[in-house]
Amino acid sequence: MRPVYVLDMNGKPLMPTCRFGKVRRMLKSGEAKVVDTLPFTIQLDRPTKTHVVQSVTLGCDPGRTNIGLAAVRSDGTDLYRSHCETRNKEIVDLMDARRAARRASRRGERLARKRLAAKHETATTFPDGRKLPGCEKPIMLKDIINTEARFNNRVRPAGWLTPTATQLLWTHLNLIKRISRILPVSDIALEINKFAFMQLDEPDKNKWNIDFQHGPLYGTGGLKAAVRQLQNNTCLLCQENVIEHFHHLIPRSKRGDNTINNIAGLCQKCHEAVHKSADTAEKLSTLKKGQTKRYGGTSVLNQIIPKLVEELGKTYHEHLHLTYGWQTKEFRTKHKLEKTHDTDAYCIAAGTMQTVKPNIRTDVYEIKQFRRHNRANIHHQTERTYKLNGQTVARNRRKRTDQKTDSLAEWFENTVKQYGQQKAEHLRAGLKVRKSTRYYNFKDRVMPGAVFQYEGNRYVVTGQLSGGQYYRAYGKGNQNFPAKKIRIISLNRGLVYVA
Structure with missing residues (x-):
C-alpha cells in the first residue's frame, strides 16, 4: 500500500491520505491536481481551514552505495519507505579520467613550449636536475622548464572534503530535502558509528539528541575523552603506560587540525621521545595511520558524517537525533523485523520514540541516482x-x-x-x-534518468540508440522504444524514482 501525498495551495506538505476515493473525486472535480505520479502527489486548489500536521520523524540509514529512508508517525505507523542506490563509486573513475585529461593537456602545452624554445635556440638544460623553490633535493625535469613550483601554494580550507565525499554528502542532503517536500518532517534520526561520532568537532557539547541522551560519550569531556576511549587510555607507542599527553602529529603551528585523526595519546616518556627522535615520530605516524584505517573502514562515509550532522543541525536543531548501529539492531531484533536498508531506517526513526509499537504498512520505493551533467563533446573514439x-x-x-x-x-x-x-x-x-574515428554527442540529447511516457506507462531513460531514434528504459533490458511515440515527462533530476 502506498499513500497519496498531499500539498496545500502554497506547496507546503500536509499529512498523506489513504482515502483514494476522496482523492479521485477531488481530481475529477478540479479541487486538486496531480503534481507527480511516483510517489503519487496531489496539490489542493483551494485553501485549507487549518494547517495542523502531526509529528513525523524521518529516519536515515546512511551508506555509500545504499541509503535507506523511512518516515514514521508518532504512533509507529510508517508513512514512507525508500531505498536509494547511489552512483558514488563512479565518481572515483570520473575524477581519474579528468585528471588524466588535464595532465595530458598540460604535457602537450609544455612540449609545445619546448619545441618553440628549441626552434629559437633558447632552451636550457639541467643535466643534474634542478632545485625548484620549496624542494629540498634537485628534481630531474622532463617537461617543466624554467617553471616555478606552485604546489606549495595550494592550501585547502578547514573542513575540506574530497569530491567523492562531497558528492555523497549532497546525495544524503538532497534525499532528505526531496522527502521533506512531500511530508511535514519535524524530526530527523540519523545512524552514525562510534568512530564517526568521535570525529565531531565538539563531542562534549550536547548540541543534538545523541544516543537518546545516554550515549557512552555523553558528558565525558570531548575530544580528549574520545582519544582516551579510542586507545583504551593506553599510550599509542609503548602500549603500556596511561595517556598523559595529547600530541598533534602535524603541529598546530603548521596548520595541523584539532581532530582525532591528528591527535595521539602518549605517556610522558614517549612524548619526549617523539620530539627528540625523527624515527620515533615516523613510527608514531605509521601507528596512527593504521589505527585510523582500522576504525575507519568506510572512510568516505565517515568523512561526511560530521558535515552531515552540522548541515542537518542548522535546519532541525534540537530535533536532530543521533543513534548507533547497535540500537538499530536491538530494536530490529526485539520486534523480529527483516534486515533491509529501508527497515533499518524505520528502526532508526521508531527507536527514538522507544515505547512505540511497529506498524509497517507501506511499500518500498526504489530510487536510483543518475548522472545529471555530462559536458563531454566526444562520445567515444575508435x-x-x-x-x-x-x-x-x-x-x-x-x-x-x-x-x-x-x-x-x-x-x-x-x-x-x-x-x-x-x-x-x-x-x-x-x-x-x-x-x-571520433563519435560526438549530439547537442540536444536526453540524459539517462529522464522520465517518459509510452502507451500510458511511465519509464525511466537509461540510454538512446541510432542518434536518438530509440530509447532504452530501466528494467526493460534491450527493448527499444521509438522516440516518435513517447512523451518526455521530466528531464533528469539526479535522484529518480524507478519503482
Whole structure:
C-alpha cells in the first residue's frame, strides 16, 4: 500500500491520505491536481481551514552505495519507505579520467613550449636536475622548464572534503530535502558509528539528541575523552603506560587540525621521545595511520558524517537525533523485523520514540541516482587499426597507455625478426588501414534518468540508440522504444524514482 501525498495551495506538505476515493473525486472535480505520479502527489486548489500536521520523524540509514529512508508517525505507523542506490563509486573513475585529461593537456602545452624554445635556440638544460623553490633535493625535469613550483601554494580550507565525499554528502542532503517536500518532517534520526561520532568537532557539547541522551560519550569531556576511549587510555607507542599527553602529529603551528585523526595519546616518556627522535615520530605516524584505517573502514562515509550532522543541525536543531548501529539492531531484533536498508531506517526513526509499537504498512520505493551533467563533446573514439589479409595485426602507430595488443612499430619489429627486413617491408606495404574515428554527442540529447511516457506507462531513460531514434528504459533490458511515440515527462533530476 502506498499513500497519496498531499500539498496545500502554497506547496507546503500536509499529512498523506489513504482515502483514494476522496482523492479521485477531488481530481475529477478540479479541487486538486496531480503534481507527480511516483510517489503519487496531489496539490489542493483551494485553501485549507487549518494547517495542523502531526509529528513525523524521518529516519536515515546512511551508506555509500545504499541509503535507506523511512518516515514514521508518532504512533509507529510508517508513512514512507525508500531505498536509494547511489552512483558514488563512479565518481572515483570520473575524477581519474579528468585528471588524466588535464595532465595530458598540460604535457602537450609544455612540449609545445619546448619545441618553440628549441626552434629559437633558447632552451636550457639541467643535466643534474634542478632545485625548484620549496624542494629540498634537485628534481630531474622532463617537461617543466624554467617553471616555478606552485604546489606549495595550494592550501585547502578547514573542513575540506574530497569530491567523492562531497558528492555523497549532497546525495544524503538532497534525499532528505526531496522527502521533506512531500511530508511535514519535524524530526530527523540519523545512524552514525562510534568512530564517526568521535570525529565531531565538539563531542562534549550536547548540541543534538545523541544516543537518546545516554550515549557512552555523553558528558565525558570531548575530544580528549574520545582519544582516551579510542586507545583504551593506553599510550599509542609503548602500549603500556596511561595517556598523559595529547600530541598533534602535524603541529598546530603548521596548520595541523584539532581532530582525532591528528591527535595521539602518549605517556610522558614517549612524548619526549617523539620530539627528540625523527624515527620515533615516523613510527608514531605509521601507528596512527593504521589505527585510523582500522576504525575507519568506510572512510568516505565517515568523512561526511560530521558535515552531515552540522548541515542537518542548522535546519532541525534540537530535533536532530543521533543513534548507533547497535540500537538499530536491538530494536530490529526485539520486534523480529527483516534486515533491509529501508527497515533499518524505520528502526532508526521508531527507536527514538522507544515505547512505540511497529506498524509497517507501506511499500518500498526504489530510487536510483543518475548522472545529471555530462559536458563531454566526444562520445567515444575508435583506434587506428592495421589489417593484413582481413585480420587485425596491430593497433595505433605507437602503443597507447594500457594497450595490451601490438602497435604497428612492435608488429613491424617482430616481423623483421621472423621474415627479414625486405619481407617485412613488403608485408607492411600490403596493410590496410582504418583510421581513428571520433563519435560526438549530439547537442540536444536526453540524459539517462529522464522520465517518459509510452502507451500510458511511465519509464525511466537509461540510454538512446541510432542518434536518438530509440530509447532504452530501466528494467526493460534491450527493448527499444521509438522516440516518435513517447512523451518526455521530466528531464533528469539526479535522484529518480524507478519503482
